Amino acid sequence: MPIFLNTRDEDFEDRFASLLTMKREDSPDVDEAVAAIIADVRRRGDKAVIELTSKYDRLDLTPETLAYSQDEVDAAIATVPEAEAEALELAAERIRDYHARQLPEDESWTDDAGATLGWRWGPVSAAGLYVPGGLASYPSSVLMNAIPAKVAGVERLVMTAPSPGGVTNPLVLLAARISGIDTVYRLGGAQAIAALAYGTETIAPVDKITGPGNAWVAAAKRRVFGKVGIDMIAGPSEILVIADGDNDPDWIAVDLLSQAEHDESAQSILITTDAQMAKEVARAVELRLETLERREIAGASWRDYGAIITVQDLGEAAALADDIAPEHLELCVDDPEALADNIAHAGAMFLGKWTPEAIGDYIGGPNHVLPTARSARFSSGLNVLDFMKRTTMARMTPEALKAIGPAAEVLAKSESLEAHGLSVRARLDRLND
Amino acid sequence: MPIFLNTRDEDFEDRFASLLTMKREDSPDVDEAVAAIIADVRRRGDKAVIELTSKYDRLDLTPETLAYSQDEVDAAIATVPEAEAEALELAAERIRDYHARQLPEDESWTDDAGATLGWRWGPVSAAGLYVPGGLASYPSSVLMNAIPAKVAGVERLVMTAPSPGGVTNPLVLLAARISGIDTVYRLGGAQAIAALAYGTETIAPVDKITGPGNAWVAAAKRRVFGKVGIDMIAGPSEILVIADGDNDPDWIAVDLLSQAEHDESAQSILITTDAQMAKEVARAVELRLETLERREIAGASWRDYGAIITVQDLGEAAALADDIAPEHLELCVDDPEALADNIAHAGAMFLGKWTPEAIGDYIGGPNHVLPTARSARFSSGLNVLDFMKRTTMARMTPEALKAIGPAAEVLAKSESLEAHGLSVRARLDRLND
Numbered sequence: 007m008p009i010f011l012n013t014r015d016e017d018f019e020d021r022f023a024s025l026l027t028m029k030r031e032d033s034p035d036v037d038e039a040v041a042a043i044i045a046d047v048r049r050r051g052d053k054a055v056i057e058l059t060s061k062y063d064r065l066d067l068t069p070e071t072l073a074y075s076q077d078e079v080d081a082a083i084a085t086v087p088e089a090e091a092e093a094l095e096l097a098a099e100r101i102r103d104y105h106a107r108q109l110p111e112d113e114s115w116t117d118d119a120g121a122t123l124g125w126r127w128g129p130v131s132a133a134g135l136y137v138p139g140g141l142a143s144y145p146s147s148v149l150m151n152a153i154p155a156k157v158a159g160v161e162r163l164v165m166t167a168p169s170p171g172g173v174t175n176p177l178v179l180l181a182a183r184i185s186g187i188d189t190v191y192r193l194g195g196a197q198a199i200a201a202l203a204y205g206t207e208t209i210a211p212v213d214k215i216t217g218p219g220n221a222w223v224a225a226a227k228r229r230v231f232g233k234v235g236i237d238m239i240a241g242p243s244e245i246l247v248i249a250d251g252d253n254d255p256d257w258i259a260v261d262l263l264s265q266a267e268h269d270e271s272a273q274s275i276l277i278t279t280d281a282q283m284a285k286e287v288a289r290a291v292e293l294r295l296e297t298l299e300r301r302e303i304a305g306a307s308w309r310d311y312g313a314i315i316t317v318q319d320l321g322e323a324a325a326l327a328d329d330i331a332p333e334h335l336e337l338c339v340d341d342p343e344a345l346a347d348n349i350a351h352a353g354a355m356f357l358g359k360w361t362p363e364a365i366g367d368y369i370g371g372p373n374h375v376l377p378t379a380r381s382a383r384f385s386s387g388l389n390v391l392d393f394m395k396r397t398t399m400a401r402m403t404p405e406a407l408k409a410i411g412p413a414a415e416v417l418a419k420s421e422s423l424e425a426h427g428l429s430v431r432a433r434l435d436r437l438n439d
Numbered sequence: 440m441p442i443f444l445n446t447r448d449e450d451f452e453d454r455f456a457s458l459l460t461m462k463r464e465d466s467p468d469v470d471e472a473v474a475a476i477i478a479d480v481r482r483r484g485d486k487a488v489i490e491l492t493s494k495y496d497r498l499d500l501t502p503e504t505l506a507y508s509q510d511e512v513d514a515a516i517a518t519v520p521e522a523e524a525e526a527l528e529l530a531a532e533r534i535r536d537y538h539a540r541q542l543p544e545d546e547s548w549t550d551d552a553g554a555t556l557g558w559r560w561g562p563v564s565a566a567g568l569y570v571p572g573g574l575a576s577y578p579s580s581v582l583m584n585a586i587p588a589k590v591a592g593v594e595r596l597v598m599t600a601p602s603p604g605g606v607t608n609p610l611v612l613l614a615a616r617i618s619g620i621d622t623v624y625r626l627g628g629a630q631a632i633a634a635l636a637y638g639t640e641t642i643a644p645v646d647k648i649t650g651p652g653n654a655w656v657a658a659a660k661r662r663v664f665g666k667v668g669i670d671m672i673a674g675p676s677e678i679l680v681i682a683d684g685d686n687d688p689d690w691i692a693v694d695l696l697s698q699a700e701h702d703e704s705a706q707s708i709l710i711t712t713d714a715q716m717a718k719e720v721a722r723a724v725e726l727r728l729e730t731l732e733r734r735e736i737a738g739a740s741w742r743d744y745g746a747i748i749t750v751q752d753l754g755e756a757a758a759l760a761d762d763i764a765p766e767h768l769e770l771c772v773d774d775p776e777a778l779a780d781n782i783a784h785a786g787a788m789f790l791g792k793w794t795p796e797a798i799g800d801y802i803g804g805p806n807h808v809l810p811t812a813r814s815a816r817f818s819s820g821l822n823v824l825d826f827m828k829r830t831t832m833a834r835m836t837p838e839a840l841k842a843i844g845p846a847a848e849v850l851a852k853s854e855s856l857e858a859h860g861l862s863v864r865a866r867l868d869r870l871n872d
Contacts, residue, residue, distance in 0.1 A: 090853050093846035100843070104556060107546060115540075122790075123537055123804050128783050130817045144854050177853055213817040228661070232672050235817035239665050257865050263858040299857040342834065350561050357555075357834035362862035365835060368847040371556050372831035384563045384646040384668035386829040396819040398805035401775065401790035402798060410533070413526035414801040420523050420610055421577050424732040425696040429795035432690050 008288065008312030012281075013322050025313055026329060026380070030242055030271040033221045036196075040225040044200040051206035058197040063139075063170045067192060069208045074174075074190045079183060082176040090177060097369045098149050098184045104371030105157045108390035114399065120406035125398045129159035130235070132210070133393055134202035135187070136217035136227075137178060139168035139194055145181035146367060150374050150388065151216050152185035158393035163187050164212065166202065168194020195219075199226035203234045214393060216375070237392060238385055241378040242271035245363055246332035246352075248323045249287075250339045251280030253359060258283075259290035261336055264364050266307035267300040273311040275330065277323045284314045324348040331382040334363045353382045404437055441721065441745030445714075446755050458746055459762060459813070463675055463704040466654045469629075473658040476629040477637075484639035491630040496572075496603045500625060502641045507607075507623045512616060515609040523610060530802045531582050531617045537804030538590045541823035547832065553839035558831045562592035563668070565643065566826055567635035568620070569650035569660075570611060572601035572627055578614035579800060583807050584649050584821065585618035591826035596620050597645065599635065601627020628652075632659035636667045647826060649808070670825060671818055674811040675704035678796055679765035679785075681756045682720075683772045684713030686792060691716075692723035694769055697797050699740035700733040706744040708763065710756045717747045757781040764815040767796045786815045837870055 011021055046054040052069045060066050074082075114124030135151045137143060148165065155163050165182050167175075169192040182190050191209065193201060199219075205211030215227060216237040227236045245265040249258050262274035278284050291308060295301050317323045324345060327335060331351035339345055342357035349355075353376030356363050367374045375388035402411075411430040418427035444454055479487040485502045493499050507515075547557030568584045570576060581598065588596050598615050600608075602625040615623050624642065626634060632652075638644030648660060649670040660669045678698040682691050695707035711717050724741060728734050750756045757778060760768060764784035772778055775790035782788075786809030789796050800807045808821035835844075844863045851860035 089849050093849040093853075096843065096846045097850060100550075103550070107548075108558075110543075113540060117533075117536070117804075121803065125541075125805070126779075131783070146850055146854065228664075231661075231664075232812070232814065235814070254865070254869075257862070260858050260862040260865055264856070264862045267856060267858045294858070294861070298861075299855070304858060346559075346832065350564070352830050354831045354833070357832060360837050360840050360866060361833055361835040362866060364851060364856075364859040364862045365840070365844065365847055366831075366833055367859060368850045369843045370554065370833040370835075371550075372558070372833055377828075379665070381665065381668070382828065382830070384828060387831055389829065391824070395784075395810075395815065395817060396822065397785050397815070398787045398799075398820055399779065399790060400787070400794055400799055400803040400805055402794040402803075404793050407793050407798070410529065410802045411798065413529045414798055416522050416526040417530060417579055417801045418797060420526075421579065422732070423697070423700060423797075425693055425700045425727070425737060426797035426800060428727070428731075429690070429693040429697045429797045432687070432693055433793060433795065436687075 008308055008314055010284070010314050012316040013318060022326070028311065030273060030311055033224070036222050037225050040196040040222055040229060043196040044226060044229055047197055047200035047206065048204045052208050055193060055197050055201050055206055058195070059193055062195055063168050065169060065172050065192065072191055072193065072208050074179065074192065079179050079190065082174055082179045083183060085176050086180050091180060094145060094149070094177070094181055094184060097146065098153060100369055100371045101149055101153045102157060105154045105390050109157065110391060110394065119409040120403045121410065122401040123399065125396045127394050127396050129161070129394050130213040131160070132162040132212040133160045133214040133216065134212035135163070135165045136198060136215060136219050136223055137165060137167035138219050139170055143167060143175045143178055145175070145177040146374065147218065148178055148181035149185050152182065152187050154373065154388055154390045155393045156186045158390045160393050162210070162212070164189045164191065166191040166193045166198040168192070168198070196222045196226035199223055199230060203230035216388065216392065237375065237388055238377055238381060240375070242273065243268045244273045244332050244378060245334040245336065246275045246277065246327060246330055247336040247338060248320070248327060248345065249276060249278045249283060251283050252340065253283060253338050255283060255286035255290040256294070257359065257362070258287045258338065259294050261362050262287070262291060262312065263294055263298060263304050263308070264362070265334065266304040266312065267298065270303050270306040270310070272307045274308060275313045275315065275332070277315045277317055277326055279317055279319060279323065281316050284316045288314055320345055321348070327352065331380040333376045333378045333382065334366070336361070336363055351382045353377045353387050407433055408437055441741055441747055443717070443747050445749040446751060455759070461744065463706060463744055466657070469655050470658050473629040473655055473662060477633040477659060477662055480630055480633035480639065481637050485641050488626060488630050488634050488639055491628070492626055495628055496601050498602060498605050498625065505624055505626065505641050507612065507625065512612050512623065515607055515612045516616060518609045519613050524613060527578060527582070527610070527614055527617060530579065531586060533802055533804045534582055534586045535590060538587045538823050542590065543824060543827065552842040553836045554843065555834040556832065558829050560827050560829050562594070562827050563646040564593070565595040565645040566593045566647040566649065567645035568596070568598045569631060569648060569652050569656060570598060570600035571652050572603055576600065576608050576611055578608070578610040579807065580651065581611055581614035582618050585615065585620050587806065587821055587823045588826045589619045591823045593826050595643070595645070597622045597624065599624040599626045599631040601625070601631070629655045629659035632656060632663060636663035649821065649825065670808065670821055671810055671814060673808070675706065676701045677706045677765050677811060678767040678769065679708045679710065679760060679763055680769040680771060681753070681760060681778065682709060682711045682716060684716050685773065686716060686771050688716060688719035688723040689727070690792065690795070691720045691771060692727050694795050695720070695724060695745065696727055696731060696737050696741070697795070698767065699737040699745065700731065703736055703739040703743070705740045707741060708746045708748065708765070710748045710750055710759055712750055712752060712756065714749050717749045721747060753778055754781070760785065764813040766809045766811045766815065767799070769794070769796055784815045786810045786820050840866055841870055
């Protein structure tokens, strides 16, 4: 049974607070083991990576087979059914179009003092994308991580994915090729992250690492942060659906289940203004769960973390949504734009009844790598800027330095940084000669 | 003696590589102690914070005196000399003008399929700024952290600064007031970061924490990352000056020393096309070091980590600059814009001989919180976007769903995510009824 709440209930505040702080993930503490793996890869390079892959993935590699050869990629791709290849191409095209609009502009202007100021954006030179193996090895995630990097202008883009026992997902390799990835390594875990961050004899280091992973990968990313850039550490997926009384309960039910089926730790929440809808959706979920392929996972997620909250009006719904700051937010109401205007914190919004969240997972265009665990309060989904950086620019004329330099000198002195002041003073003195 | 290199030397590659990987900072391993402090603050709130402040800062606080009162701030500010107040006001105005141009735009468009796509930017609701105590308690850093947050639209902006023994820097409080900070706490160290991230009875939690700090602060920021957003973990400061033969060696010398005086771990590097200039700058540095107030610090930095590299031409200089990816880059050459075009990686560029880096520290307008330790390869200086996040938006019409939904269904099936496909199929079936 999911949690049923009603803002009219006396204990609502407490129960809603418990929902917000519910711990859904019990990450094993692998930090020490990860530190040892990173140190080993830094020290022994390829040798360490090969040994660790043999140990954890039961796969014996050589420096020559760390990466897939072009022939191997070709052969795998040839097995992909045409319908899937076409769907992947369409998705790639739409994701590319969306992200191309995120390219930022350089600026330069001269102010009243005569100072020319501005900034310049540029891509990171090399990026590495981690793709999990097994159940969570999604071709769509390859597109979502790689395409923003290519749009940003990243020159060298590599990918690494564990291949336990040598098993490969051809769709993942096709997605890699479609999105312009240069090299795909058969590595997983902390050793893959270490190799990307520090390099080995065979693997050149990158500047930025993105992509989801298990506790080992997350701990490794946290550790190499600073040496390279990383994206957010992703938690289990979440959806919040806000629905009025004018909805098909079955549509809402499958939308909720489309998150629940990801992971037993996923969380699906419905907020509705209609007490009857609350009941009907709950029933529709149970009905769908009877036949759903992943009913064990989806059922566990819904039972343990699912919630249905009945509210008085959409104003209450918006306030709760901001507290939840959901990764995905579906607005199944008549005027979704008006409701969206009242909600500040969400990773991605899906507006109106004809926009199931799954559209955003694959084909809509926006990125599906989104902030989880309330981090939409302070972070954005993956985007082109994650693969770019801004260099600020300033140029003084003698006149500009005369106008604003003395203030810099005063502040330098107040901070007891004499040389800072002298570097201005030496130039100002020349002007007064 | 700084390191002297010449690209003509046989061992140049090796010696330059050593320069790049030189370890300048020996951070004590305080991770476990920091974890204990954070756990303590989470458990005991104000009590823990007050005890830790008594222990580490020899300052006895109560919940009522955790923050400065407005009267205390007023009294402190009244002691600031007028010239300093005016300089701070001018700096704030210029920093505000520069960062106001960084405000991003929302976008919305309808594509050929009939899908309406776009994104919306919004500020984080609450941010906290850490300001170190003692030597590194810089009013300019208050402006540089707080003003981008205010420009972004952050509603609640607080600051925390240790006040060992109760000592307060009036200029820091004035900078806080000028930049619109709501509350200033007398807290430092890991306990201040924990209080900002998790809140106590008296201190409301924030969503984003920025600002420099010692090893304890850095370790705490790393640990709370994910619960809140953080900025980069800053390392010791660096400058790279590229100079041709047509420069005053003394100007270059004071520019190099303006970084060296920050910290014994700071690094100042000169690259010059003129072997004579290399010698003259080295001499000018020694001369300035004789009288510089902070000669002990600046001398140690210059002796241990300073370097002068003679190159054949500006092309070589640009390539080396990209390898160094300096925090600050001064281009003291005739056509600095042309040289800048050839350099991809730098936190901030200062163009031409009339633009000493110190202008950027105080008054230029661009931010002085910049990526160190080669992280300019993948990250930017602090800016307005650090206090904002982007929510992506998508709205399908029935026609748009008909056009692109089937591809989503195919991909969902290929990833064995049945409910994802069903959420699209349920709607498509209605259209075919």
